[in-house]
Amino acid sequence: MTADDLDAVHAVEISAYAHPWSRRNFLDSLQSGHPAVMLLAEPLPQDRHLPLRPDGRLLLGYLVAMPGVDEVHLLNITVAPAHQRQGWARFMLDALALWSRGQGAQWLWLEVRQSNTPARRLYTRYGFAEVGLRRGYYPLAHQKREDAVVMSLNLVARRATEAA
Numbered sequence: 001m002t003a004d005d006l007d008a009v010h011a012v013e014i015s016a017y018a019h020p021w022s023r024r025n026f027l028d029s030l031q032s033g034h035p036a037v038m039l040l041a042e043p044l045p046q047d048r049h050l051p052l053r054p055d056g057r058l059l060l061g062y063l064v065a066m067p068g069v070d071e072v073h074l075l076n077i078t079v080a081p082a083h084q085r086q087g088w089a090r091f092m093l094d095a096l097a098l099w100s101r102g103q104g105a106q107w108l109w110l111e112v113r114q115s116n117t118p119a120r121r122l123y124t125r126y127g128f129a130e131v132g133l134r135r136g137y138y139p140l141a142h143q144k145r146e147d148a149v150v151m152s153l154n155l156v157a158r159r160a161t162e163a164a
Helices: 003-016 023-031 088-102 117-126 155-163
Strands: 036-041 058-068 071-079 107-113 129-139 145-154
Touching: 003 023, 003 058, 003 071, 023 036, 023 058, 023 071, 036 088, 058 088, 071 088, 088 107, 088 117, 088 155, 107 117, 107 129, 117 129, 117 145, 145 155
Parallel strands: 071 107
Antiparallel strands: 036 058, 058 071, 107 145, 129 145
16 A cells, blocks of 8 residues: 555545545554555446546555564454455455564554444454453544554464364
8 A cells, every 4th residue: 555545545534434444543643654555456347336546446445554572463454345255355465464574573453442342243253362452542523532452463373273
């Protein structure tokens, strides 16, 4: 992902969330050097009504992560609404886990809205464990806040399980 991609990325973001990241959030992540990747595809005939990138490819999804010492923090993972429930989020998690292990990370971390049952289910099935709660982490309508569930994935243990 580059700054040139932010119009397409932000269009997907606002279509996917009631409280989306701003274009500035993405730009700040890029300028900070955070890994940010997009999942692109050649459009099928039924996809022609969806917004396409200038190169004619379809933006299926993206992720933004932040490396740390022995860990990577998943900041944003999004699949375009028209392509959800097709395995793309799991595909991107696989890529992130592989990349993270290659960077020497032992853990993946993330926060997810407490009300986001489909995402929590995906992360749990992937092997993440709920390890904490951040009170009032996410904005809601009318100046209210929602708690975030903190989840972690032990990449060392996951790799051992995959090898078995």
